[in-house]
Amino acid sequence: MTAPVSMKRRRSKFAFQPLVQWAYKRLKDLVPPAIAVVIFLVVWQLLTMSPDANLPSPVRTLEDTWELIVDPFFDNGGIDKGLFWQILTSLQRVALGFSLAAVVGIGLGILVGTNKLMYQALDPIFQVLRTVPPLAWLPISLAGFQQANPSAIFVIFITAIWPIIINTTEGVLQIPQDYNNVSRVLRLSRTTYFFKVLFPSTVPYIFTGLKIGIGLSWLAIIAAEMLIGGVGIGFFIWDAWNSSRVSDIIIAIIYVGIVGLLLDKFITYLSKLVVPEEQKS
Known part of the structure; x- marks a missing residue:
């Protein structure tokens, strides 16, 4: 039996209602920052x-940087490249350095957190080294690698690794003792204990360290590129300063802020996929 026209319209209205509510909420959230x-x-x-x-x-x-904004993909060779390539080069360095820091930092954090002797031996060293400013590592990395690009990646690595290690270690130490007692009673293997107890309990702390690490990585690469030269948004800002192109500096800083925000949101999105809601509360 065919439904009345009025009922069809009502169903159509209800079908679009969640979409309308979602759009209204998003627009409402955008009003305060827009103002x-x-x-x-x-x-x-x-x-x-x-x-x-x-x-x-x-x-x-806006007038001075209009060409940079509308054409971010130009490439005239050398360091004369659009903002897209400058930012992409910086992101590639951050991706490599941060990925290495994540792998090594999570591994070390779990090792230190599960071994009391290792914790007593290494934690004081970590606490001292984490206070060293990122750029203080640049001369050492340049002396060791003799090349600008590996040196910049090392600065990213050494900057991001400390919050990852410390937060991962803290996550292991915060595992409830009841969990450990039950695992001993059940005689869980090390592999089962790691995947069923240790890692799930530590994941929220790991992502806290990753969020801090990605922010520090992006800050460090901008500063490092100002000194190492070549292609990269950090050197672009420094080169603009030497050429008295203040408008270029301002637009580059805006881009840097937007990319930094997107990186933070990306780690937050990954954490929502991995960390169950009950573990966050």
Whole structure:
């Protein structure tokens, strides 16, 4: 039996209602930051209206960097590349250095957390080394590798590894004693204990370390590239400063901030896929 027209319309309305509610919620969430950005731009414009202002206004920044914005893919050889290639090169370095730090850091963190002697021996060293600024490692890495690119990757590695090690170790130490007692009573093998007890309990702490590590990695590569030269968003900013292209610096900083936010959101997204909700609460 064919449904009445009014009922069909009602069903169609209900079918689109969740989509409408989702769109409304997203737009509602975007209103406060959009207002904040507008206010920031207005204040920036007002502060740079004076002829003696050293920084360009938002309007002038947009005019000066319009070609960079609309054509981020140009490649004229050497270091004369668009922002897409500059950022991509920096991201490649971060991906390699951070991946190495994640593998080594998680492994060391689990080892130190499960072995009391290792913890007593290595934890003081980790606590000292983690306070060393990232750029302090650059001269050592340049002396060791004699090349700019491996040196930058090492700086990323040594910067990101400490929060990963420390958080992973803390996660192992925070495993409830009842879990360990039950595993002994059940005589679980080391492999079963690792995959059924240790790793699931430690995962939230691991992702906390990864979030901190990825943020520090992105900060460190920008600073390192200013010194090592070549292609990369960090050197692009430094080269723009040496050429008095302040507008280019401003637009590059905006891109750096956006990419940093996306990296953080990416790790958060991965954590939601891996970490069950009950473990977060």
